[in-house]
Amino acid sequence: MKRSNAFQFHSGTSIFHRLDPLSKLAWLIGVSLLAFGAYIAWIQIIISAIVLMTALALAQLRPLEIIRSTWPFIVACLSFFIIQSLTLPGTHVAFTIGSLRIYVESADYALASALRIYTIILSSMVFVRTTDPRDLAIALVTQMHLPYRIAYAFFIALRIVPTIESEIKIIRAAHAVRGVVKSRSVVGRIGEMKRYAMPLLVGSLRRASMMVMSMEGRAFGAYPQRSFVDAPHAGPLGIALMTVTLAAVVAWYAALMLGFVHAIYVFAPA
Amino acid sequence: MSVGLLYLIVAVIGIVLAAFAYYKNRGSGVAIFVSFTLLEIVIMAIIGVINGVLGTPNAMVGRLFMTFSGSYGFLAFAAICGGFYIAGPLCGYIIRKPGAATIAETMNGVAQVLSGNPNGIMVLAAGFLQGFMSDLGFAFYGYKRWTLAVLALSGALAPLLQQIPEVYFFGVGDMGISYNLLALIIRMVSGAVYAIILVKPIAHGLAKAGVLRGTAIAKDQADLRVAAQQRA
Numbered sequence: 001m002k003r004s005n006a007f008q009f010h011s012g013t014s015i016f017h018r019l020d021p022l023s024k025l026a027w028l029i030g031v032s033l034l035a036f037g038a039y040i041a042w043i044q045i046i047i048s049a050i051v052l053m054t055a056l057a058l059a060q061l062r063p064l065e066i067i068r069s070t071w072p073f074i075v076a077c078l079s080f081f082i083i084q085s086l087t088l089p090g091t092h093v094a095f096t097i098g099s100l101r102i103y104v105e106s107a108d109y110a111l112a113s114a115l116r117i118y119t120i121i122l123s124s125m126v127f128v129r130t131t132d133p134r135d136l137a138i139a140l141v142t143q144m145h146l147p148y149r150i151a152y153a154f155f156i157a158l159r160i161v162p163t164i165e166s167e168i169k170i171i172r173a174a175h176a177v178r179g180v181v182k183s184r185s186v187v188g189r190i191g192e193m194k195r196y197a198m199p200l201l202v203g204s205l206r207r208a209s210m211m212v213m214s215m216e217g218r219a220f221g222a223y224p225q226r227s228f229v230d231a232p233h234a235g236p237l238g239i240a241l242m243t244v245t246l247a248a249v250v251a252w253y254a255a256l257m258l259g260f261v262h263a264i265y266v267f268a269p270a
Numbered sequence: 271m272s273v274g275l276l277y278l279i280v281a282v283i284g285i286v287l288a289a290f291a292y293y294k295n296r297g298s299g300v301a302i303f304v305s306f307t308l309l310e311i312v313i314m315a316i317i318g319v320i321n322g323v324l325g326t327p328n329a330m331v332g333r334l335f336m337t338f339s340g341s342y343g344f345l346a347f348a349a350i351c352g353g354f355y356i357a358g359p360l361c362g363y364i365i366r367k368p369g370a371a372t373i374a375e376t377m378n379g380v381a382q383v384l385s386g387n388p389n390g391i392m393v394l395a396a397g398f399l400q401g402f403m404s405d406l407g408f409a410f411y412g413y414k415r416w417t418l419a420v421l422a423l424s425g426a427l428a429p430l431l432q433q434i435p436e437v438y439f440f441g442v443g444d445m446g447i448s449y450n451l452l453a454l455i456i457r458m459v460s461g462a463v464y465a466i467i468l469v470k471p472i473a474h475g476l477a478k479a480g481v482l483r484g485t486a487i488a489k490d491q492a493d494l495r496v497a498a499q500q501r502a
Contacts, residue, residue: 028383032390073388076330117333117388128384149311154377157315161323161381198475204320205481208312221308
């Protein structure tokens, strides 16, 4: 599976697929808040493990699928870990590589920092992979009382996003046919971005305006309210997930504020 | 003075600017809540979402950049932050109605969260705040002036409140007042520069391509073309 397809809805029958979008959105926000609470490795390991187990068990994503979909992020997080472990200062030497000293504090902070980034990316992937954008738009209207025209516009935009990659390939091919050589350098790639941005925007807006015309032709927006045949609603499982997430966030920040847990690594001297 | 106090002052400045914009426009015929057409909402969504999706890899590169640059990373990253603020001034300039920049930037934030931005849920709050402040840049002129200076103001104001949640989440508050103030100034300059360089060419290019029909900028451009033809 290509990474471009990773952050895109795939239908399924997992527990997360069956949950309503807003319960999952609350879970996503909760994970983000938990992950940003502290820069300590053991805490981030626990949060990462929980999110990974959720991806494997509740969203039924295969391990190989997760690795293939997020490998650029894994490489980036490993880079963070190595660079920060090597460069950050510390007081307690964990081990040495030649003349290079690796400190306990810096390695701990670096691991926490890298895991935090990966946790957030993985949780976003779980949400997007298991949530139909149409259900999300409907839930925003029925459960969060957002004006339905805004929710539907967002839905249109989300539908166009997965086509961006293929659109870029078409533009690149069109440029190649006309003799524009693909650049390998960073400066060249920035130039390419500039060349691609305009046709990409024009193409997306053109398709969107066609959709708008079609929708308005069917009297979309004629009434201030809109009804839905199959509106998602929070079931017992969704309510349980939201309650657990909220309780975890409140307990976590209370522990941080009351000083039961330190927000940054504190190495106890022997 | 502590960094907390500095950001409290920044927040107060933001609120005062919002109140100033409100009182300036009160009674001048500029409504605060203007309805958008479906096409306008879709334009805001498309620009916001595309900017958001493209912003996620940029945020990843930014994180690497910050890691390589040590304590100066946040400052160095501030220089390219203007790219993240572009959806607000661009939509404000195209649609020319109160709230356009705010809605576009909020959608930008949602798209970034959904596409796995490593900065997590913080980008949602940041998106709303930068859009709101971008809107104020246009509100100061009653949504009637569309010069480069107004665009620069809109871009420069974007990071004013947006930096507050970022400072908390990135933990750079401990770096001192001058460090934080410098980061804010660099972000404001970056926002202004990006807005000056990108907004007009993109907006006029899109209008020329005919995909903004029915928007304020398309009407403006059509009027200009008619006037030019009459002169010729």
